[in-house]
Amino acid sequence: MKNLRWIVPALLLAVAAPGCVLVSGQFLIDFNLPNFDASTDTAVSREDVDLTTESDYQDHKNDLKGLSDVAVLGKITNSGAADIGVEIWMTAAGTTYSTPTQVTTNGTKLWGPFNLSAGATKQVGWDESAKLFSSTGKALLINEIKGDGQFTIYAIANAGTYSFNVDDGVLALVIDFGK
Amino acid sequence: MKRALAFGLLAIVMGAGAAQAAGPKVGIGPYGGYNIALIQQDTGNGAVYGIRAPINLIPLITVEPYYASSNLGNVDETFGGLSYTRTGFDMKAFGATAILGSLGGGGLKFYPYAGIGSYKLERTGSEEIKETGYNFGLGIGIPAGPKISVQARGGLDMIVTGDTSRKFANATIGINYNLMSGK
Numbered sequence: 001m002k003n004l005r006w007i008v009p010a011l012l013l014a015v016a017a018p019g020c021v022l023v024s025g026q027f028l029i030d031f032n033l034p035n036f037d038a039s040t041d042t043a044v045s046r047e048d049v050d051l052t053t054e055s056d057y058q059d060h061k062n063d064l065k066g067l068s069d070v071a072v073l074g075k076i077t078n079s080g081a082a083d084i085g086v087e088i089w090m091t092a093a094g095t096t097y098s099t100p101t102q103v104t105t106n107g108t109k110l111w112g113p114f115n116l117s118a119g120a121t122k123q124v125g126w127d128e129s130a131k132l133f134s135s136t137g138k139a140l141l142i143n144e145i146k147g148d149g150q151f152t153i154y155a156i157a158n159a160g161t162y163s164f165n166v167d168d169g170v171l172a173l174v175i176d177f178g179k
Numbered sequence: 180m181k182r183a184l185a186f187g188l189l190a191i192v193m194g195a196g197a198a199q200a201a202g203p204k205v206g207i208g209p210y211g212g213y214n215i216a217l218i219q220q221d222t223g224n225g226a227v228y229g230i231r232a233p234i235n236l237i238p239l240i241t242v243e244p245y246y247a248s249s250n251l252g253n254v255d256e257t258f259g260g261l262s263y264t265r266t267g268f269d270m271k272a273f274g275a276t277a278i279l280g281s282l283g284g285g286g287l288k289f290y291p292y293a294g295i296g297s298y299k300l301e302r303t304g305s306e307e308i309k310e311t312g313y314n315f316g317l318g319i320g321i322p323a324g325p326k327i328s329v330q331a332r333g334g335l336d337m338i339v340t341g342d343t344s345r346k347f348a349n350a351t352i353g354i355n356y357n358l359m360s361g362k
Contacts (some may be wrong), residue, residue: 026220071304174257
């Protein structure tokens with residue numbers, strides 16, 4: 001029986017060897033967004049995201065393997081007269097689009113719609129937010145996270161005219177890393 | 180050296196023969212414990228429970244099919260002064276574990292174990308994770324009657340997800356009831 005005691009360490013080595021999956025984990029990185037107002041009366045609201053400014057991202061950048069979970073969080077107020085669905089769009093490169101049409105024509109829908117009735121204020125739930133990501137947007141986001149970590153996001157609404165504001169916005173990313 | 184090898188082979192043949200003559204030992208037992216999520220900032224810890232059925236066909240190895248279920252805890256975070264909760268995963272697994280030795284009979288028993296299984300992790304807003312996982316650890320068997328023993332184990336479950344993994348340390352305690360004693 002003692003001769004067979006190598007089985008457990010051997011199995012450990014076999015499991016650890018391919019890609020060293022033992023030395024891996026899921027890290028939460030939150031990127032704070034400034035408070036902003038979005039309205040069809042003004043140019044679309046955008047934010048240039050640079051994940052390289054986040055120390056956790058920098059610490060694990062070379063070991064990034066993927067995106068495990070993602071959420072757009074914050075408190076959104078619909079200050080307009082119509083019900084709206086708030087959406088987040090993104091472009092891989094830094095862009096400066098000024099109209100919703102430019103954004104939806106050239107960008108990729110990342111998240112939404114987060115439905116909000118006229119005059120309502122609602123805090124986006126983490127679970128609720130995670131469900132609102134589009135698969136194509138998530139794929140693009142993963143590419144950017146594994147790439148230079150820099151991209152532009154736009155906040156618009158799926159209505160002809162809209163007006164809303166976002167307070168305490170956060171882009172929360174749970175990133176897979178492995179040695 | 181040759182003599183030792185010959186004795187070793189003879190012992191294995193005799194042991195296997197004796198086991199076949201005695202018949203298989205089969206047990207069953209529920210267990211419960213606690214899973215601790217390791218290096219995972221998007222899910223919490225939680226209770227684990229399940230059932231195992233050890234089958235001892237040859238003296239050296241016990242094969243133990245198992246089923247396990249775990250409700251992992253939520254993660255609470257504060258961003259920008261606002262509190263948020265992310266629901267933890269529900270994890271279900273089934274597979275088989277190899278144990279060095281047998282669980283029933285005799286006195287206090289220490290044993291290493293290692294196994295492989297199919298793991299499924301689900302929660303709202305996340306893509307289902309359905310991957311192969313591995314488990315390994317150490318166990319202690321404590322006799323508690325002619326057919327019953329208490330089994331305490333500490334180990335690690337690792338679910339391989341591409342180039343990374345999700346890992347859980349766990350401690351469990353259960354009972355093993357011998358359905359067939361092999362006699």
